Amino acid sequence: MEKLTSLTTEQITRDLLPQKFGRRGKIWTGILILICLVGAFAYYRQLKNGLVVTHMRDYVSWGIYISNFVFFVAISLVGSLITAIFRLANVPWRTPLTRISEMIAVSAITFAALIIIVDMGRPERLLNLFIHGRLQSPIIWDVIVIGTYFCISLFLLYVTLLPDIRIMIKAKETLGKPFSKLYRWLGSFWNGEANQEKIRDRVITILCIIIIPVAFCIHTVTSWLFATTYRPGWDSTNFGAYFVSGAFLVGAGAVVVAMYIFRRAYHLEKYITDRHFDKMGRVLVLLALLYLYFNVNEYLVPAFKMKKPEAVHLTQLFAGDFAPLFWFAILVGMIIPIFILVFKKGRRPLPMFVAGVMVVVGAWFKRYLIVTPTLLHPFLPMQNVPESYRHYFPSWEEWAIAMGSLAGALLIITFFARVFPVVSIYKTLTDENEKV
Amino acid sequence: MRMKRFKINRSWFLFLALLISCAAISQDSIIxxxxxxxxxxxxxxxxxxxxxxxxxxxxxxxxxxxxxxxxxxxxxxxxxxxxxxxxxxxxxxxxxxxxxxxxxxxxxxxxxxxxxxxxxxxxxxxxxxxxxxxKTKITIDTLTDGETRSITVNVSALNGTDWVPAKDVEMKIGISRLGGILSAGDEDTYTTDSTGNAIVEFKKDSLPGDVKGNIVLVARVEDNDQYGNLQIEKTVPWGVSFTPDNTFFNQRTLWSTRFRTPAWLLFMAYSIVIGVWGTIVYLVLQIVKIKKLSKNTTT
Structure with a gap:
């Protein structure tokens, strides 16, 4: 942002205002919509024929949907990391990253909630969770905390948007009509006066304070869905911290990927600079090392004791059917990004983008490995169980719905970037004024 | 050499015959x-x-x-x-x-x-x-003589217009339990005598009954060639009163129903939910306040 001092307010505003989709933007949006439609068709088939269209059976009853859910919950934590923690720690270079992380958080938590409904098979029974739910069940805690986190994330995104909305209302001529009604409905009351600003600042500070424990809760409670059982691979006191650290890593990885794409697509090189990539690279390598540390804890301790059920599970992961996927997730999701990012050259935009993609892809497979292998080895195996119960590979409907949900989350981010600035105009201008 | 070949051929023939007969037997078995x-x-x-x-x-x-x-x-x-x-x-x-x-x-x-x-x-x-x-009639009667209790089951068959005793009818006499009949005496089954009666001394003391100590006595004739399947029941207060202990399920525990949530969990959960959502409501009110400030400025 050092270079920004030479830019005028008008230039900064013009650069950061939302832009119409170009040809590549339209193709990208079209592809996402297509994937979503295929997912919707697969979901229609699931609703019509029941969960039998999936390959989930009595052994693996949580398959790719729940892996996807854990992935979405994990990635949504980035909102609290970048916005809340960086703000409270007064990290000066956070400005261009906060909006991106908030967008990712809102879209991810939305689809985390939706994918659970998909996994239920009978969506009309969702209400029963509230009517007949037991407060003793971690599932109810998860429902409450996901709803709360969604509201807080959306609220935080909205409050930080208010000054930008005012700018966009003013820039009606540049932006055109399409969204002017929406802008007016959302923030016409904001005039940027000192007393309004004072209240807004207090609201953001309070939101940043409460979003951190709620964010920790959301992923800790998700980890307890697994850790409150006795099953090998899940029965761990380490699980909450293990999940939270993994969530920070994948969230930061997603922000890096989004930073790179937005920078390229909207020509934001002056705002999302190499310095930001360098800083985020340091954060990412720290988080990758932290997650690696928790992984060592998670696997080394039971591997040292090798209790019989744990031994079966660990052998499957280390040298069995899941070994290629397991080592892929460890290497691609942590080890290789660490090696890329510890070097200064690795913290430049392109290598950072590659490392970010690796972290996100590795994290998705890691969630699959947390959920599925454990379920394939129940403590009380059934007698004469059909062979199909012993293996799990998602059906095309499951793949389509899972990919549709991922595309849906990306679509929300894409539409958001079309309607609102991906970098806060107001905050960028304020930062520049303060510098001057 | 010829002899040897013949021997081989003969053994092959025997082997084939064995195979065919085995196949025939196995085919028969799946009819x-x-x-x-x-x-x-x-x-x-x-x-x-x-x-x-x-x-x-x-x-x-x-x-x-x-x-x-x-x-x-x-x-x-x-x-x-x-x-x-x-x-x-x-x-x-x-x-x-x-x-x-x-x-x-x-x-x-x-x-x-x-x-x-x-x-x-x-x-x-x-x-x-x-x-x-x-056509048959089966009755069950009980007798208590001091500490001795007995069960009398009578089977009589219709002969013309008269009911005559049915002798040598084998039956189970016992107490109805989940999944079957627990014999009331020492034998598994009893047979009627020339008067059509089968008398059993009740030896199963201290059996848990219902809340009032009632148990159900059963006499059952099974697959009799002449009389078919007959059954008669009688409820008697010969059991031990059994009151289910519900205190275990009435406790406020993590495994209880949603109406018996532990108090500490209710307190913690409600405190957190009220704390967080109270803050959210407060913040929403702050936004409303910002809106009002805007209106005041306009006026």
């Missing part, structure tokens, strides 16, 4: 033979009913034959004596009661023959089965 069973039941001397069971005999095992239509007749297979038409369920079972229209035929004689004829299907050939019974 599915239809089978039909007809049973007469009468409980507590009330309306008797018929129980039909259709099965496949596959090798040495039986499998239920579902969806078999069986016509049931009383005494002869004429249309006027049709008891009913039943279809066997997934377990191969079906039930039919004697309809009131056949009461004159039923009252006409002390012995009757039930006839079951299954309708032929692609796999299940038409099968006919008969079950002959003599």
């Amino acid at each position: 599915r033979t239809p089978s039909l069973i007809l049973r007469y039941f009468c409980s507590d001397n009330k309306v008797p009913y018929l129980f039909v069971q259709s099965k496949w005999k596959v090798g040495k095992k039986y499998e239920p034959a579902k969806g078999i239509v069986v016509k049931l007749y009383l005494d002869n297979d004429s249309g006027s004596n049709l008891l009913g038409k039943v279809t066997t369920n997934e377990d191969g079972d079906a039930k039919a009661i004697i309809p009131p229209t056949l009461k004159p035929v039923w009252d006409n004689s002390e012995t009757h023959t039930f006839i079951g004829i299954s309708e032929a299907t692609k796999e299940f050939d038409e099968t006919r089965i008969e079950a002959a019974i003599t």
Whole structure:
């Protein structure tokens, strides 16, 4: 942002205002919509024929949907990391990253909630969770905390948007009509006066304070869905911290990927600079090392004791059917990004983008490995169980719905970037004024 | 050399013959033979009913034959004596009661023959089965003499217009328990004497009964060639009063129902939810305040 001092307010505003989709933007949006439609068709088939269209059976009853859910919950934590923690720690270079992380958080938590409904098979029974739910069940805690986190994330995104909305209302001529009604409905009351600003600042500070424990809760409670059982691979006191650290890593990885794409697509090189990539690279390598540390804890301790059920599970992961996927997730999701990012050259935009993609892809497979292998080895195996119960590979409907949900989350981010600035105009201008 | 070749050929021939015969035997063993069973039941001397069971005999095992239509007749297979038409369920079972229209035929004689004829299907050939019974009455009585308790079961058969004692009828006499009958005495089964009585000394003291200590005594005649299946029950206060201990389920625990959530969990959960959502509501009110400030400025 050092270079920004030479830019005028008008230039900064013009650069950061939302832009119409170009040809590549339209193709990208079209592809996402297509994937979503295929997912919707697969979901229609699931609703019509029941969960039998999936390959989930009595052994693996949580398959790719729940892996996807854990992935979405994990990635949504980035909102609290970048916005809340960086703000409270007064990290000066956070400005261009906060909006991106908030967008990712809102879209991810939305689809985390939706994918659970998909996994239920009978969506009309969702209400029963509230009517007949037991407060003793971690599932109810998860429902409450996901709803709360969604509201807080959306609220935080909205409050930080208010000054930008005012700018966009003013820039009606540049932006055109399409969204002017929406802008007016959302923030016409904001005039940027000192007393309004004072209240807004207090609201953001309070939101940043409460979003951190709620964010920790959301992923800790998700980890307890697994850790409150006795099953090998899940029965761990380490699980909450293990999940939270993994969530920070994948969230930061997603922000890096989004930073790179937005920078390229909207020509934001002056705002999302190499310095930001360098800083985020340091954060990412720290988080990758932290997650690696928790992984060592998670696997080394039971591997040292090798209790019989744990031994079966660990052998499957280390040298069995899941070994290629397991080592892929460890290497691609942590080890290789660490090696890329510890070097200064690795913290430049392109290598950072590659490392970010690796972290996100590795994290998705890691969630699959947390959920599925454990379920394939129940403590009380059934007698004469059909062979199909012993293996799990998602059906095309499951793949389509899972990919549709991922595309849906990306679509929300894409539409958001079309309607609102991906970098806060107001905050960028304020930062520049303060510098001057 | 020739002899040797002949020997080899002969042994090959024997081996092939063995193989063919084995294959024939194994093929025989998987033939599915239809089978039909007809049973007469009468409980507590009330309306008797018929129980039909259709099965496949596959090798040495039986499998239920579902969806078999069986016509049931009383005494002869004429249309006027049709008891009913039943279809066997997934377990191969079906039930039919004697309809009131056949009461004159039923009252006409002390012995009757039930006839079951299954309708032929692609796999299940038409099968006919008969079950002959003599009308019977079964009673149960109890006697307490000091500390000795006894059960007397009487079986009498209709002979003309008179009820005569049915002797040598084997039956189970005991206490109705989940899944069967617990014998009241030392023997598994008892047989009626020349007076039609079977007397059992009740030796199962301290059996848990219901809240009032009631237990159900049962006498059951099973698959008797002459009388079919008979059963009589009597409730007596010979058990030990049993009050279920619900205190375990009434506790506020993590495994209880949602109405028995532990107080500490309720307190913690509600505190967190009220704390967080109270803050959110407060912040929403702050936004409303910002809106009001805007209106004031405009005015």
